[in-house]
Amino acid sequence: LVQNAAARILTKTRKYDHITPVLSELLTPYTPARPLRSLDAALLVIPSINKKSLGFRAFACRAPYLWNTLPLHVKEASSDEIFKSRLKTHLYSLFYSLP
Numbered sequence: 345l346v347q348n349a350a351a352r353i354l355t356k357t358r359k360y361d362h363i364t365p366v367l368s369e370l371l372t373p374y375t376p377a378r379p380l381r382s383l384d385a386a387l388l389v390i391p392s393i394n395k396k397s398l399g400f401r402a403f404a405c406r407a408p409y410l411w412n413t414l415p416l417h418v419k420e421a422s423s424d425e426i427f428k429s430r431l432k433t434h435l436y437s438l439f440y441s442l443p
Contacts, residue, residue, distance in 0.1 A: 370404045386419040387412050
């Protein structure tokens with residue numbers, strides 16, 4: 345609920361409008377022009393931006409960047425619950441492996 349509300353604020357949509365189609369317009373799957381190993385990596389296209397400081401903070405740029413940094417086993421989860429569990433495990437391992 346909180347993520348949907350935040351997405352509605354960012355995209356300036358009304359409270360009862362569906363947010364999923366709006367978000368899917370902002371995120372484009374990466375499809376290479378020729379067969380590459382990254383074809384099966386479930387990557388998203390990071391749009392080019394003019395200003396590195398503010399533009400990279402935009403959802404359309406930052407979300408694909410963060411998604412692309414996730415391990416493949418997290419991205420390929422078969423359900424939301426499995427995805428959340430694997431994501432938490434991944435984030436905890438990143439946090440606790442720091443020196």
